[in-house]
């Protein structure tokens with residue numbers, strides 16, 4: 411029996427190529443999942459921060475429309491990002507179901523580099539001077 415070695419090598423190379431392609435596809439799909447998870451985490455953090463901000467403003471009878479607007483803008487930007495990621499994902503034929511629950515941990519504190527005020531670690535903007543964090 412005459413074995414065509416070239417043919418075998420060629421087939422092997424093709425198989426390796428398609429395996430590599432599948433791995434790359436999976437990696438890209440995985441990255442999109444991570445992006446989506448990150449965006450959803452950022453969204454819930456920003457929403458929580460906005461809630462806390464509005465609450466403390468109302469409670470103290472204060473107004474800070476600029477800061478509230480900054481949060482609303484940031485939140486709609488993240489929402490758009492999530493929409494885009496979801497669209498990209500539904501274009502693929504992936505049938506995986508996505509479940510993610512945000513970690514229920516208390517946010518820590520950090521210091522605003524602009525004015526030195528103590529702000530929540532999750533805060534997107536300083537509640538004191540409005541600087542982007």
Ligand SMILES: [Zn+2]
Pocket residue numbers: 522523524525526527536537538539540541
């Ligand atoms: Zn500040």
